[in-house]
Amino acid sequence: MNDVIIYAVISLSLVGAAAAVVLYFIAQKFKVIEDPKIDEVEESLPAANCGGCGFPGCRGFAEALVKSANEKQSLDGFNCPVGGNDTMATAAGILGLVAEEKEPQIAVIRCSGSCENAPKKINYDGPATCAFAHSLSSGESGCPYGCLGCGDCVTACDFDAIYMDEETGLPIVKDNCVACGACVTACPRDIIELRNKGKKDRRIFVSCINQEKGGPAKKNCKVACIGCSKCFKVCPFDAITMNNNLAYIDYEKCKLCRKCVVECPTKAIHELNFPPRKEKKAPADKPAKPAPKPVAEKPAEKKEEPKAEKE
Amino acid sequence: MSVLKTFKIGGVHPPECKYSAGEAIKALELPKQVTIPIAQSLGAPSKAVVAKGDEVKVGQLIAKGEAFISSNIHSSVSGKVLKLDEVLDQSGYRRPCIIINVDGDEWDENIDRSTELKKDITATKEEIIKKIQEMGIVGLGGATFPSHVKLMVPDGKKAEVLVINGVECEPYLTADHRLMLEMADEMVIGIQILMKGLDVKRAIVGVENNKPDVIEHLNNRVKDYPGIEVCALKVQYPQGGEKQLIDAAIGRQVPSGKLPIEVGAVVNNVGTAFAVYEAVQKNKPLIDRVVTVTGKNLKETGNFMVRIGTSVNELIEKVGGLPEDTAKVVSGGPMMGKALNSTDVPVVKGTSGILTFEEGEAKRVETTNCIRCAKCITVCPMGLEPVLIAQYAGNELYENVEAERAMDCIECGSCSYTCPAGQPLLDYIRLGKYKVGEIIRNRSKK
Numbered sequence: 001m002n003d004v005i006i007y008a009v010i011s012l013s014l015v016g017a018a019a020a021v022v023l024y025f026i027a028q029k030f031k032v033i034e035d036p037k038i039d040e041v042e043e044s045l046p047a048a049n050c051g052g053c054g055f056p057g058c059r060g061f062a063e064a065l066v067k068s069a070n071e072k073q074s075l076d077g078f079n080c081p082v083g084g085n086d087t088m089a090t091a092a093g094i095l096g097l098v099a100e101e102k103e104p105q106i107a108v109i110r111c112s113g114s115c116e117n118a119p120k121k122i123n124y125d126g127p128a129t130c131a132f133a134h135s136l137s138s139g140e141s142g143c144p145y146g147c148l149g150c151g152d153c154v155t156a157c158d159f160d161a162i163y164m165d166e167e168t169g170l171p172i173v174k175d176n177c178v179a180c181g182a183c184v185t186a187c188p189r190d191i192i193e194l195r196n197k198g199k200k201d202r203r204i205f206v207s208c209i210n211q212e213k214g215g216p217a218k219k220n221c222k223v224a225c226i227g228c229s230k231c232f233k234v235c236p237f238d239a240i241t242m243n244n245n246l247a248y249i250d251y252e253k254c255k256l257c258r259k260c261v262v263e264c265p266t267k268a269i270h271e272l273n274f275p276p277r278k279e280k281k282a283p284a285d286k287p288a289k290p291a292p293k294p295v296a297e298k299p300a301e302k303k304e305e306p307k308a309e310k311e
Numbered sequence: 312m313s314v315l316k317t318f319k320i321g322g323v324h325p326p327e328c329k330y331s332a333g334e335a336i337k338a339l340e341l342p343k344q345v346t347i348p349i350a351q352s353l354g355a356p357s358k359a360v361v362a363k364g365d366e367v368k369v370g371q372l373i374a375k376g377e378a379f380i381s382s383n384i385h386s387s388v389s390g391k392v393l394k395l396d397e398v399l400d401q402s403g404y405r406r407p408c409i410i411i412n413v414d415g416d417e418w419d420e421n422i423d424r425s426t427e428l429k430k431d432i433t434a435t436k437e438e439i440i441k442k443i444q445e446m447g448i449v450g451l452g453g454a455t456f457p458s459h460v461k462l463m464v465p466d467g468k469k470a471e472v473l474v475i476n477g478v479e480c481e482p483y484l485t486a487d488h489r490l491m492l493e494m495a496d497e498m499v500i501g502i503q504i505l506m507k508g509l510d511v512k513r514a515i516v517g518v519e520n521n522k523p524d525v526i527e528h529l530n531n532r533v534k535d536y537p538g539i540e541v542c543a544l545k546v547q548y549p550q551g552g553e554k555q556l557i558d559a560a561i562g563r564q565v566p567s568g569k570l571p572i573e574v575g576a577v578v579n580n581v582g583t584a585f586a587v588y589e590a591v592q593k594n595k596p597l598i599d600r601v602v603t604v605t606g607k608n609l610k611e612t613g614n615f616m617v618r619i620g621t622s623v624n625e626l627i628e629k630v631g632g633l634p635e636d637t638a639k640v641v642s643g644g645p646m647m648g649k650a651l652n653s654t655d656v657p658v659v660k661g662t663s664g665i666l667t668f669e670e671g672e673a674k675r676v677e678t679t680n681c682i683r684c685a686k687c688i689t690v691c692p693m694g695l696e697p698v699l700i701a702q703y704a705g706n707e708l709y710e711n712v713e714a715e716r717a718m719d720c721i722e723c724g725s726c727s728y729t730c731p732a733g734q735p736l737l738d739y740i741r742l743g744k745y746k747v748g749e750i751i752r753n754r755s756k757k
Contacts, residue, residue, distance in 0.1 A: 122652055127735045137650075212405070
């Protein structure tokens with residue numbers, strides 16, 4: 001009886017030892033040689049795996065960083081939106097380089113078509129996602145550019161940084177937005193834009209992307225940009241461009257003087273986190289909403305094309 | 312009694328509700344203003360050739376189709392062009408349209424307006440195709456594919472049989488039904504013209520067995536015309552689908568991703584055959600069509616000959632106005648039609664019916680979890696697995712959507728109709744198809 005146990009133990013140990021030897025040589029033969037810096041750099045990244053950098057997860061980003069450092073000796077064009085400049089500096093330190101400083105960004109909702117401003121004309125009872133609603137019609141308010149309010153952006157956000165405001169039916173971006181761009185991709189109407197956070201979180205932007213002429217735009221929404229060009233004329237810094245009946249404020253050029261905000265006849269230009277105005281002119285916009293919105297909108301020209309295709 | 316033919320895979324039997332089947336086609340009064348969208352067929356949009364302030368006559372060319380798959384558009388009224396503008400159309404979006412204020416009813420002098428039946432086909436094959444292109448004829452079954460393209464058989468392929476679609480499998484709609492009863496002679500000559508244009512000796516008119524009056528009437532008419540036969544089909548939705556009809560009528564199966572010409576068949580709608588007759592024999596462009604206006608809650612229902620560009624509002628006024636309890640107005644049939652955003656949209660070449668739903672009817676069933684009953688797979692006429700495609704699309708796995716042959720889906724809606732869990736299967740499949748279409752286009756660009 002005892003013999004059986006002893007034999008079993010001995011034979012299994014021998015098989016195990018033999019397998020270990022074979023496995024050792026196989027492991028040596030097929031060893032993957034990896035730059036140890038990749039692990040180090042990955043350690044320094046936020047591990048959010050959000051894809052905001054444009055690479056598949058933090059590991060992918062770390063590999064790309066190391067590769068670029070080895071080949072080009074530079075980290076230009078790389079940016080981790082979640083970690084920001086600090087993270088990039090740490091990662092660059094590991095690689096013995098210096099990362100370029102980048103202005104922190106935040107997502108901005110460029111639509112103010114709330115239930116009050118853009119009343120519903122029809123009822124949509126299909127599947128509650130923006131992608132469907134967009135493919136079926138111009139939406140409940142009738143504005144073919146406006147927010148559909150089904151919350152595809154909220155679903156897409158990994159950081160719990162965006163939520164739907166029950167009252168207005170519009171999404172609101174919270175302060176903890178890391179500008180990973182997931183919501184920008186998710187929005188079928190390209191309403192969300194990543195803009196620079198701005199000094200002291202102060203931002204000015206056109207909260208509308210409607211490219212229709214003034215009449216039809218105003219018919220659907222009280223606060224639509226009607227393309228009157230008043231802001232364009234008043235801007236002392238050439239930060240505003242007019243394209244397809246729509247004003248766009250370049251956040252790189254905008255100096256936050258707020259002249260356009262006063263000028264806008266439909267109050268389509270929003271200012272955020274500014275102190276209340278002292279002059280007699282009552283503040284056109286209240287910086288009421290918690291904080292979410294950054295400055296102007298950029299994609300006027302860029303985003304037209306995909307839109308045309310879709311329709 | 313012989314067993315009636317039908318297609319072999321899938322199919323459902325929605326209630327027919329053909330309330331307006333007994334209503335003769337009436338011409339709708341001339342509207343005061345028409346709005347004619349310049350993209351009314353599949354393919355590239357046409358290019359407007361009139362400007363603001365131009366005087367136009369009925370039948371005058373107002374937009375020219377320049378691409379190969381594109382169609383001409385003619386004025387359906389006489390009057391003055393008010394403007395070219397973007398107007399809300401049936402898609403729910405604003406699209407470029409030509410708006411014409413009606414003034415009198417002056418027709419282009421080349422159009423033969425007599426009601427006399429013109430039997431002799433003098434035009435040659437090439438002339439027929441050219442005429443059909445010139446007159447802006449498109450498939451009137453709903454897909455609005457330019458008809459001249461269908462008649463140009465690609466090299467290496469041979470058309471053997473022309474299948475005429477008189478199935479009208481959508482519930483509620485009766486436009487084709489009435490057309491086949493009232494314009495049978497014209498239609499049969501139209502079929503002959505199409506046969507000549509295609510160079511085929513055989514044509515089959517597929518009609519579902521729920522229209523015995525049509526089958527009898529047509530059988531009497533086609534006696535004098537060799538090569539045309541009427542085929543009674545067992546009622547089953549979606550028999551009006553091109554591929555389903557070919558399977559039902561001549562027993563051939565079109566391979567996945569291929570056109571009917573692959574099996575030697577060309578399919579045209581009865582409405583198209585009638586339009587072809589008018590175009591070739593009478594020189595009349597496609598400026599009007601039969602539209603069914605129906606609904607359970609309407610005071611009366613009817614079939615109307617409507618000029619293209621007339622507002623849907625006028626059609627609804629004609630049958631006594633929109634009842635209070637209307638929850639949805641649909642353009643097309645209940646299975647494949649599209650709910651309208653507004654009733655102030657124009658009738659276009661592809662509008663086969665206007666349908667109203669009252670509150671109870673219009674409600675979507677509450678969506679619950681899939682119970683894996685596979686009913687959607689049983690009813691899919693293309694032999695697909697709708698539930699699988701829908702789940703892939705919902706999870707954004709578009710490669711799998713493509714691998715499951717989603718592009719073969721004809722969007723008949725049988726899966727959503729039959730689903731006991733009320734899952735919006737077709738909505739998801741459409742989303743998947745849209746994304747896959749994008750992927751395929753990007754791939755071919757590279």
